[in-house]
Amino acid sequence: MAMTFAKKEEGVYALDVTGYVCPHPQIYTKKALEKLHGGDVLEVTFDNPSSSESVSAMCDSNGNEILEKIADSGKFTFKIKKAQ
Amino acid sequence: MEIIIPRRNVIWAYVIVGFFALVSVVTLAIHEYYIYLSAYLWFGFIYGMCLQYGRFCFASAFRDLFAVGVPRMVVGIMIATFLFAITSALVAATGWSTFHAAPVSIHSAIAGLIFGVGMVFAGGCASGSLYKTGEGNGVSLLVILSISVTQSLFVDWGGILNKFVPAAWHESALQKGLPDVINVGDGWVDQYLAGYVWNQPVKTYAQSMGMKDDTLIGALLGNTFVGVLIPALIILAIVYVFWVRKNYVKKLQAEDNRSITFKDHLNGFWGMIMASKRTSIAGLLLGIACGLQMFVIEGLRMKFGVKNAGTLLTRLGHDYGISANGTVFDPGYWYVTTQEAQWVGWTLHKLGMNNMDNIYFGWVNGIPSPAINPADWMSVALIGGAAVMALLHGEFKFKAPTRELAFWAILGGFFMGIGSRLALGCNVGAFFVRTANGDMSGWLFGLGMIGGAYIGVKIFNWYTERKMAKEMAGFDFDL
Numbered sequence: 001m002a003m004t005f006a007k008k009e010e011g012v013y014a015l016d017v018t019g020y021v022c023p024h025p026q027i028y029t030k031k032a033l034e035k036l037h038g039g040d041v042l043e044v045t046f047d048n049p050s051s052s053e054s055v056s057a058m059c060d061s062n063g064n065e066i067l068e069k070i071a072d073s074g075k076f077t078f079k080i081k082k083a084q
Numbered sequence: 085m086e087i088i089i090p091r092r093n094v095i096w097a098y099v100i101v102g103f104f105a106l107v108s109v110v111t112l113a114i115h116e117y118y119i120y121l122s123a124y125l126w127f128g129f130i131y132g133m134c135l136q137y138g139r140f141c142f143a144s145a146f147r148d149l150f151a152v153g154v155p156r157m158v159v160g161i162m163i164a165t166f167l168f169a170i171t172s173a174l175v176a177a178t179g180w181s182t183f184h185a186a187p188v189s190i191h192s193a194i195a196g197l198i199f200g201v202g203m204v205f206a207g208g209c210a211s212g213s214l215y216k217t218g219e220g221n222g223v224s225l226l227v228i229l230s231i232s233v234t235q236s237l238f239v240d241w242g243g244i245l246n247k248f249v250p251a252a253w254h255e256s257a258l259q260k261g262l263p264d265v266i267n268v269g270d271g272w273v274d275q276y277l278a279g280y281v282w283n284q285p286v287k288t289y290a291q292s293m294g295m296k297d298d299t300l301i302g303a304l305l306g307n308t309f310v311g312v313l314i315p316a317l318i319i320l321a322i323v324y325v326f327w328v329r330k331n332y333v334k335k336l337q338a339e340d341n342r343s344i345t346f347k348d349h350l351n352g353f354w355g356m357i358m359a360s361k362r363t364s365i366a367g368l369l370l371g372i373a374c375g376l377q378m379f380v381i382e383g384l385r386m387k388f389g390v391k392n393a394g395t396l397l398t399r400l401g402h403d404y405g406i407s408a409n410g411t412v413f414d415p416g417y418w419y420v421t422t423q424e425a426q427w428v429g430w431t432l433h434k435l436g437m438n439n440m441d442n443i444y445f446g447w448v449n450g451i452p453s454p455a456i457n458p459a460d461w462m463s464v465a466l467i468g469g470a471a472v473m474a475l476l477h478g479e480f481k482f483k484a485p486t487r488e489l490a491f492w493a494i495l496g497g498f499f500m501g502i503g504s505r506l507a508l509g510c511n512v513g514a515f516f517v518r519t520a521n522g523d524m525s526g527w528l529f530g531l532g533m534i535g536g537a538y539i540g541v542k543i544f545n546w547y548t549e550r551k552m553a554k555e556m557a558g559f560d561f562d563l
Binding site for chain 1: 483
């Protein structure tokens, strides 16, 4: 499965990096967030458990708010709001 | 984040534990010597559980720092190394340590650099790839296979590689008095080891301060305080200043608009240390377990009157794959890459390729059957321990590698295989264990890994930037 980036609705985007191992999920998440506008929401889906720690820490240090974290059978979805 | 654990996960966790318990019980019923194998096995199991729980991966330490500005793993590794250093020091002071320092020179740093690039490409270090295999990750399994095959072939290859051996190495190797069966004059790694590495000094921090490694003062003051605590604090201070301080100050000033004091920075530094409790707990347990393993293995050696598991295997009637020295790979502590090389080395030897005419297998480590190779069970149980932890947290998931990831896995594993043979160890054997025990080559390898991680991240950033640009091309973003 390849990395995909799509628009879900106005101001909400989906980044799918399932199947990828470190460091792909955290690097793609970082790059996507850098390009989004302030206030946009990024829903990133991945299934690499260690990336959940890195993405959480990255958001915390950059001031991006994690609105929701969903974990289901090894699949993670983080909804991240880019800081203004 | 609420996670529901399927019942089948718990059942599989019991099956895995039950399997390892069966191995222990059955082998012990055959002969008490097999307690040696069980000791390696259960420590490996503990390592696997700790690694998976703490997401403990040496690759992510500087890779995630350079790539996404996250210092979590750097902190975790410094904690684990310091705690391991303390337990090692206490064990060393009893005279029951299994540790032996390695030769130190620039080769440690060069090997670390190659290894560091490889682990970024591979998505995990040597131990990280093992625990991630336990999570069902097929990419990590491919990395392990690549490391194993690379090492096994690299340590035996001569031919055209012999042309790249300096004459001085060749001459020096021939003078080492190795038996003819090893054929030391043929093979790049043989001549590298016998003609260069073995000529380098072996030094610990305690020794450089005129102290002995097996005294409490030497072990604690020399090897732990000078050899680990001071460098670790320097590294953490650098990480805080360059990666953490800016955002921390920004947050503080947003909450409370005042000037920042030194005490604030100390709080910020402490906050960085405590940021990931899982990683810190894993580091703590790893440090304790690693030290304890050295104590236990040395105790078993004393009990059975042996210096190496090769003697035990020979007494048990297993003589296939024992080295010309009568030894097998038996480090007495946590190690990863050599037993991986042995899997492939044993297989190829069984298939008719002579793998016992080199130093690595034929003189030092042997290639005994994986079924009775103690160090091998440590790695297998590591995978099992990680699998149990992943299953009980709903994080186990079979993932087959895509072609894209398979490419990176094989390439990464190749560099890691080369780097680990040049350094005589990986992130665990050449960095973690050596650094914690005051071996000067440890930090040299570590510095090389940092450099390699930096290069690897640069390459990855270029690669992912191109892919991201393609994927986001149709959107209204500044790319």
